[in-house]
Amino acid sequence: MSSDERRHQFGEYLARLRKDAGRSQRRLAEMLCAASGTHSVTRHEVSRWERGERVPDSWVPKIADVLGVPANELERAAAYARGEVDRAPFGGGVVLAELIPPGDPLVPLDTRIDRRIGGEDVAGLAARVHGFRLADDVMAGGDLMAPVFRELNSAMRLYRESTHTENVGRALLVQVGELAQIAGWIASDAGQHEQAERAYRIGIEAARQAGDAPLVANLAGSLAYQLSNTGQEKAGLHLANAALEEAGPDAPPKTRALFHDRVAWAHTRVGEAQSAMQALGRAHDALTEEEPEVAPQWAYWVSRAELEVMDARVFTELRRPLRAVPLLTDVLTRYDATHAREVALYRSWLAVALADANEPEQAAEEARRVVSVAADLTSDRTTGRARLVLRRLQEFEDVPEVRELLHDHGHLLSA
Structure with missing residues (x-):
């Protein structure tokens, strides 16, 4: 820099x-x-x-x-x-340094409960953490907020109030960090951005204390993604780059693919097309590398199909529908239909790309599907995308299919 x-x-x-x-x-x-x-x-x-x-x-x-x-x-x-x-503080510069919350919610208490925990306790927590990840695949943020934050508070109390070996304590901190990441993601999906940011901050501190740089990067990158999507595009770009720097070149390839993808999106949101395309290329290159070690469990969902979705979203945002439409169409034909929120979000990008390609009839068909699914989900992201698609189609209101769509669902624009 x-x-x-x-x-x-x-x-x-x-x-x-x-x-x-x-x-x-x-x-x-x-x-x-x-x-x-x-x-x-x-x-x-x-x-x-x-x-x-x-x-x-x-x-x-x-x-x-x-x-x-x-x-x-x-x-x-x-x-x-x-x-x-x-080198900037915490590997990510000023941006990461400011995320650490004042005080330390993870400082062990002087007086602890009479309970010693071991590897089995950590393994049980890890299973519950992954359970929340899998639940997030099929449920929306509003349905998971309360239970995931109860679990996060419980995990922090467990670390602070129990006794354990140094290795067990480090493993427990990793699980607190992983739980904080999924809690932040769920809160963000529910539209609770301040609560999401606090969870991410706590997770960054836990992962930093555990010495887990890829996990620090995952948490910081998750917050960068939120910032990029909530009107803080420059801050999102700084933080996405800080996360990639924090992870370092030795992070597992699958995780580096994810971090490069987030950098690509951050560049897109500030209108830097060339940098976005370069980051997409690095993401695909990383995913093709041989894994020298098993990637962390939290990266289970990173795949070629998911990278192609981000490719298509970048192309859509940059108004390149001829590249976006085939990618999204192909991905949606083989995407797990039980992941209703993701399917609706991806269809929302397809609807916008079709509108950009001057195909309003097909765009209206996709938009109707998005609005229908959004009505049944407690997902602020999906609801927001539904509104965005409806606004995008307003310029085609003379087209019968669009006019009918806006007649049926135009009230959402003023909600």
Whole structure:
């Protein structure tokens, strides 16, 4: 990463911290002046920091104090931006550093319950975690939110309150991280994005403490995907790249394929077509590599078909329907019909691609299927895609099939 990119990344980080604290640039400057007893900081200086033109030096501890954030994290981020350290905190730079929640919900308690846990307890938790993954394949987020977060809270209590060996503790932290990832994914699907982000943050810390870099990357990449889809495209791109860096070149090929796919989507969302296509190519290349070791269980679903779906979604987003339509059509002919949410989501992309290809009649047919399935799912993602498809088809309202579709379901646009 170039020095300009490092400074720009720090500037975006500082701007987010300031906004989270509810301060304007002018107010931050005033507070810094009051804290230092001088008038040497202006709104324009704060603006230069946030644009990446300069990196504050002696002001960093006072900025941290005024914004109520850990000074050591801000100082490490500034040092990375100035090029004083070669590797950013936690391997993913400023972006990953800011995800760790204040305090540590995983710190063992001084007083523990009289229970010693071992490998069998961890294996039981691992089975329940994978059970939630499989349930997510056929159920929507709204149906799974309560039980998965109960399980996550229970797993954290188990780690904090019981006694165990170092190896068992590390294995337990891995399962907490994996559970946090699926909990975050489920919450995001239910439209509970703040709760999803908190789960991802907890999971990143658990995986980091366990020394599991691919799992850290999976959690960070999952959050990057959420950011890319919820109006924070630049932050999503920074975090997707940070996740890939965290995983490193020695991560199992199947996991690297997933991380490259997320980078491709993040580039797509910011309109960087060439970079997106390059990342798609790297994802396919990674998947064809020989697996030197068994991929982690959480990557069970990564396959050529899933990469082709992402290919098609990127092509659709970049308005290349002639490439998207054949891919999605082929994948849908062989996709497991019990995965109703995924089928509906993929059909929504097909509907948009067909509209872009000036095939409104077929697009309306696919859209009707999407709306029908979305009505039966407690999935915010599916509902949102249904609305997006209906909006996309409004320009074809003179076509009978589209007019009928909008007559039957147009009310969803104002819901």
